[in-house]
Amino acid sequence: MQTREWLALARLPGMGAARLAKWVAERPDWPDGWLAVLPREAAMALRLWLDHPDRSPLSAELDADEAWLAAEPGRHLIHPDHPAWPRLLGQIADPPPVLWALGDLEALGPPRLAMVGSRRPTREGLTNAAGFARELAARGWCVVSGMALGIDAAAQQAALDAGGTSVAVLGCGVDVIYPPRHHRLYRRLQESGGLLLSEHPPGTRARAGFFPRRNRIVTGLSLGVLVVEAAEKSGSLVSARLALEQNREVFALPGSIHNPMARGCLQLIRDGAVLVRELDDILAELSQWAVVSAPAAVSSAPEPTEAAENSLLRWLSDTPTPVDALVTLTGRGVADCQRGLLELELEGAVTQAAGGWVRLPTRSGA
Numbered sequence: 476m477q478t479r480e481w482l483a484l485a486r487l488p489g490m491g492a493a494r495l496a497k498w499v500a501e502r503p504d505w506p507d508g509w510l511a512v513l514p515r516e517a518a519m520a521l522r523l524w525l526d527h528p529d530r531s532p533l534s535a536e537l538d539a540d541e542a543w544l545a546a547e548p549g550r551h552l553i554h555p556d557h558p559a560w561p562r563l564l565g566q567i568a569d570p571p572p573v574l575w576a577l578g579d580l581e582a583l584g585p586p587r588l589a590m591v592g593s594r595r596p597t598r599e600g601l602t603n604a605a606g607f608a609r610e611l612a613a614r615g616w617c618v619v620s621g622m623a624l625g626i627d628a629a630a631q632q633a634a635l636d637a638g639g640t641s642v643a644v645l646g647c648g649v650d651v652i653y654p655p656r657h658h659r660l661y662r663r664l665q666e667s668g669g670l671l672l673s674e675h676p677p678g679t680r681a682r683a684g685f686f687p688r689r690n691r692i693v694t695g696l697s698l699g700v701l702v703v704e705a706a707e708k709s710g711s712l713v714s715a716r717l718a719l720e721q722n723r724e725v726f727a728l729p730g731s732i733h734n735p736m737a738r739g740c741l742q743l744i745r746d747g748a749v750l751v752r753e754l755d756d757i758l759a760e761l762s763q764w765a766v767v768s769a770p771a772a773v774s775s776a777p778e779p780t781e782a783a784e785n786s787l788l789r790w791l792s793d794t795p796t797p798v799d800a801l802v803t804l805t806g807r808g809v810a811d812c813q814r815g816l817l818e819l820e821l822e823g824a825v826t827q828a829a830g831g832w833v834r835l836p837t838r839s840g841a
Contacts, residue, residue: 476505476554476556477556478541478544478552478554478557479537479541480505480506481552481554481555481556481572481573482537482540482541482552482573483521483524483533483537484509484521484572485572485573486533486536486537486540487513487517487520487521487533488516488517488520489514489516489517490513490514490517490572491569492569492570492571492572492674492688493568493569495572496568496569496570496572498512498513499555499570499572500565506521506525509521510522520533540552540676540677543650543677549577549578549579549665550576550577551575551576551577551580552573552574552575552576553573553574553576553580554572554573554574558797558799558800559576559580559583559799560574561583561696561809562802562808562809562810563587563695563696563697563698563809564692564695564696566695566721566722567691567695567721568720568721569691570692570695571674571692572674573674574672574673574674574692575648575649575672575673575674575675575676575677576649576670576671576672577649577650577665577670577671578664578665578668578669578670578671579640579668579669579670580670581640581668582617582640582641582642582668582669582670583617583642583670583696584617584797584798585615585616585617585640586615586616586617586698586761586813587616587617587618587619587642587696587697587698588611588616588617588618588619588697588698588699588700588701588757589618589619589620589693589694589696589697589699589700589701589714589718590604590607590608590618590619590620590626590627590630590631590700590701590703591620591621591626591627591690591693591700591701591702591703591705591710591711591714591715592604592625592626592627592630592702592703592704592705592711593625593626593703593704593705593706593709593711593736593739594623594624594625594626594627595624595625595736596625596626596629596703596704596736597704597734597736599704599730600625600626600703600704600736601625601626601629603703603704603728604626604629604630604633604703604704605629605630605632605633606633607630607701607703607754608629608630608631608632608633608634608637608639608641609633609634609636609637609639610754611634611639611754612633612634612637612638612639612640613637613639614754614758615639616639617634617639617640617641617642618630618631618634618639618640618641618642619641619642619643619644619693619696619697620641620642620643620644620693621643621644621645621646621686621689621690621693622643622645622653622654622657622660622661622664622671623654624654624656624657626703626704626711628657628660630703631643631660631664631669632660632663635663635664635667635668635669640668640669640670641664641669641670642669642670642671642672642696643660643661643664643669643670643671643672644672644673644689644692644693644696645671645672645673645675645681645689646673646675646681646682646685646686646688646689647673647675647679647680647681647682647685648673648675648676648677648678648679648680649671649672649673649677650677650678651677651678651679651680651681653681672692672696673689674688674689674692686710687710687713690710690713690714690717691717691721693714694714694717694718694721694723695717695721695723697718697723698723698724698761699718699723699724699725699726699757699760699761700714700715700718700723700724700725700726701726701727701728701751701757702714702715702725702726702727702728702739702740702743702748703728703740704728704730704736704737704739704740705736705738705739705740705743706735706736706738706739707735707738707739707742708739709739711739712739712742712743715727715743715748724749724757724760724761725743725747725748725749726748726749726751726756726757726760727740727741727743727744727748727749727750727751728740728751729741729744729750729751729752787801787812787815787816787819787825788819788824788825788834791825791832791833791834792833792834793833793834794833795828795829795830795831795832795833796831796832796833797830797831797832798812798813798816798831798832800831801816801832816832823835
């Protein structure tokens with residue numbers, strides 16, 4: 476389906492993310508299949524728009540949506556048929572039907588880790604958040620968070636300062652700066668290779684009820700979530716619970732039993748979260764991505780395996796090929812392709828360039 480059709484589905488009356496996600500997973504034909512499964516009110520609204528668009532209130536909304544997207548570069552609407560759609564979202568129970576995006580979609584390319592924590596952190600918490608974010612950036616990871624006060628903003632700022640990427644998921648429209656004091660971070664996320672995402676249309680003001688729903692996207696985009704600092708009753712613990720429900724790994728930094736901002740993390744560790752002292756503790760658990768942090772061998776690289784040659788190398792040339800194109804060409808998942816490419820990069824067979832991956836000339840043995 477095209478962008479306008481996904482916009483129409485997202486705008487239908489009486490439809491929530493969980494209900495739409497169920498039907499998106501079943502991939503009904505457009506439009507008849509959708510008309511057959513939608514509830515009566517939504518089906519009638521869709522039929523009116525299809526048959527008499529000039530009489531449908533959807534038309535004006537969709538025209539305004541498309542005008543906003545076209546007004547400036549860096550504005551996107553991504554959906555399950557879009558090449559930049561994060562495949563990890565397909566693993567959660569209620570992914571958003573569409574995501575409004577502002578910034579660089581390439582930020583969705585690297586492996587992603589969510590970092591969350593207190594809005595009233597200690598100095599140690601801020602230092603730890605910045606330190607882990609900088610090292611994640613140095614290892615080629617993207618930091619995902621919510622641009623909230625405290626730990627979220629510290630982690631995202633540090634990732635950008637280190638030359639890395641960061642994705643912020645907002646509880647408002649992507650054109651709304653919330654909290655307002657983070658206007659500089661908001662601009663940096665647009666200008667430094669970062670990305671702002673929201674399931675809400677542009678112009679949507681922040682509401683308290685939007686933030687818990689926002690958290691499921693923060694964790695759903697990520698391979699795991701690191702809780703840096705949290706009180707016993709904290710929104711960060713909600714994120715941790717969501718991550719567990721989504722079969723994501725949960726990591727927590729320990730702290731003093733006398734520090735109220737450490738009690739939430741200590742509770743998570745007691746309940747089974749992975750105790751983290753350094754980044755390698757995280758990468759050891761996310762073993763399929765540990766190759767990201769492995770140093771390249773000094774000796775001559777071995778020849779690529781036959782399986783990797785057949786499934787990935789034969790699709791690569793000296794013209795950059797994006798990961799999403801490889802997913803389509805090979806039929807492999809995003810995680811599998813990323814892992815294979817990183818293995819081939821360590822073997823000296825491929826390298827990453829602007830716009831995707833390229834195949835390197837075959838080297839003779841050194």
